[in-house]
Amino acid sequence: MKKEVHPEYWDRDARKLIQRENYAGQALSWMYSSPIGKLFLYGYFATRLHSWVYRQYKRSPLTKNQALQDIEKYQIDLNEFDIEESDIGSYRDFFLRKFNQGARPFNDDKDTFSAFAEGFYLGYKNTHEDIRFPVKGGYLSAEQILENDEISKRFMGGPVLVCRLSPIDYHWFHFPFDGQLTDAYHRKGKVHAVNLVALRHKQDIFCTNERQVNLLYSEDFGHLAYVEVGAMGVGRIHQTFNAPSFQRGQEKGYFDFGASTIIVFGEKGRWEPSADIIEHTANERETKVKLGQAVAHRSRN
Structure with missing residues (x-):
């Protein structure tokens, strides 16, 4: 083989x-x-x-x-x-290991959007049908993944970040900026692998696996949908945060056990992924990013 x-x-x-x-x-x-x-x-x-x-x-x-x-x-x-x-x-x-204090400092520039997990990132200024990596654009749309017509309209034509974690990665996830948690809901689904091998064979994994959708608001970045996607072996997605307001870098929760993915949708014109992430995504490559590093910035227009 x-x-x-x-x-x-x-x-x-x-x-x-x-x-x-x-x-x-x-x-x-x-x-x-x-x-x-x-x-x-x-x-x-x-x-x-x-x-x-x-x-x-x-x-x-x-x-x-x-x-x-x-x-x-x-x-x-x-x-x-x-x-x-x-x-x-x-x-x-x-x-379930955690980083030592100071091992992963969060970028504190208000114009930047910090990495909310340590893993392999993809970034798109917006999703469209021409997208083919790792899945076709229709399977990476807010409509398909959020499964809520009213909410998904807010993110039409907006930016998207995808962070995939492998089983050996750090599996705690964090908030990328200061803001408020405005709503949350759960979508039941399957627990397929989110490995690139599986995604090549089954394109709809991100929109058919179990998902926990969190709606965030930031004065700097607007409204966002922060989606934790379950996967093969991930029996639970644990939320350790339970307050209405959060700060950049604050722990949000963790996956237990296995590979997993976080997808973040934004409003059109509010922010865009970092240039290196966009460049390598266009070349069908992921970008390995450390927790807390910049992965997006406020739009300048």
């Missing part, structure tokens, strides 16, 4: 293109492309039962060595986090 790899992505800090092995790529390719694989996918792996079983397994001491192996394989520097190797008793201990 041909080895599945990520397309090249741009590492903003290293300032170079990187290609790496796709996490669980071969297994996902089999499940999403073969008739037998699809039986397993729809019969078990894309169900809540699998997410629950997987989450319980990752809490087990049997997974401690898996965590230690991934730390070594992916060269994760534990000095940046609030956990030491001796503290890891299961994979979940490693998965």
Whole structure:
């Protein structure tokens, strides 16, 4: 079987293109492309039962060595986090690690929109039918993902940011600026993988998976829809924030357990994604961005 790899992505800090092995790529390719694989996918792996079983397994001491192996394989520097190797008793201990105070400072420029998660970003000035990466434009529209005609009208023709997290990434998500949480609702759905392999085979994952939609308001960036998308193995999306107002960099919640995605929709003309993210998205590449770095700025017109 041909080895599945990520397309090249741009590492903003290293300032170079990187290609790496796709996490669980071969297994996902089999499940999403073969008739037998699809039986397993729809019969078990894309169900809540699998997410629950997987989450319980990752809490087990049997997974401690898996965590230690991934730390070594992916060269994760534990000095940046609030956990030491001796503290890891299961994979979940490693998965829910937090950054040490000051390890990821948030950009405090009022004209910039800070990275709300650490992961692989895509950015669009607006969605349209010509978009093909990672999914067709119709599957990345506010209408499809928000499933609310009245709310989605606010974001027609507006900018979009997508941040995908792999299972080895930091899985807490944050607020990108100061503002208010004005409303929230939940959309039930499937729990398909959000890996690029899965997205190539099943284009509608972002609008059919479970989603938690949060409506935000900022004086600097206007109204936004902040959407947390569940995924294979993500049994729960936890919200740790419960106040009406928030500050830039404040913790909002976390995914438990597995790869996941956050999509942010904005109003037309209020802001646009950073130039490097737009450039690499146009070239069908994601941009690896650290938590707190600038990922968008207020429109200047």
